[in-house]
């Protein structure tokens with residue numbers, strides 16, 4: 001049985017800017033195997049979110065996409081909008097950087113969660129209610145209160161955790177997390193990451209973790225890709241990226257990270273020679 005769950009091959013994304021065409025992503029190749037946590041790191045504007053949006057079929061209007069995005073061997077570049085919609089939620093869950101768009105403002109969180117669960121899973125309303133309350137609880141939220149609340153009655157962090165709970169409640173085989181802890185304080189961010197790790201161990205889902213946070217990526221991923229100006233410039237195990245990187249951009253990125261107590265980073269060793 002193939003280990004590959006997601007295989008992005010030679011992905012290019014272009015956009016028309018007046019008379020000219022601008023290339024936003026160039027020759028992107030990424031592999032995510034079943035059950036694996038893969039990090040996609042890079043500075044702001046490097047193309048991480050566009051990669052995620054391409055997988056989800058949510059690219060802004062006017063962008064041209066070339067290449068292949070194989071998910072369980074079906075090419076997501078070629079499937080229809082309806083097929084993409086079916087896939088989202090059922091197979092691929094996404095936690096967005098901007099959580100505010102995850103909920104409709106004038107419908108209570110619980111009602112929205114139950115509708116989402118019933119749309120994607122063959123469960124009755126009562127069971128969907130129990131699932132919603134359970135995942136909210138596991139996110140460390142006051143589940144009954146959040147369930148009964150309108151989005152505007154919650155803080156940004158509570159809303160982000162509710163949106164994460166919704167994505168996880170559908171038990172996708174791939175979870176794409178785009179800077180998902182940006183709105184959370186350190187304690188709640190850790191709690192959420194810990195919970196996602198628990199879900200991954202229980203369900204065997206794979207995670208594509210998009211982040212600026214190198215320390216989190218080192219700690220939580222099995223493999224990492226480094227992106228710069230729309231291209232993957234380096235890939236490898238966290239330890240390789242951290243201590244044996246080759247590309248000047250990775251070196252620059254890693255040099256921003258402080259060494260842990262008792263360790264010397266390669267970049268520092270090189271600089272001190």
Ligand SMILES: Nc1ncnc2c1ncn2[C@@H]1O[C@H](COP(=O)(O)OP(=O)(O)OP(=O)(O)O)[C@@H](O)[C@H]1O
Nearest residue numbers: 015024042043044045046047048049050051060212
């Ligand atoms: N709708 C759009 N129209 C034109 N250019 C866009 C659009 N969306 C993104 N871009 C450009 O594509 C490039 C990659 O953007 P992307 O959002 O993928 O970056 P990112 O790595 O996710 O950054 P961040 O970490 O800040 O979210 C950037 O140069 C950005 O300006």
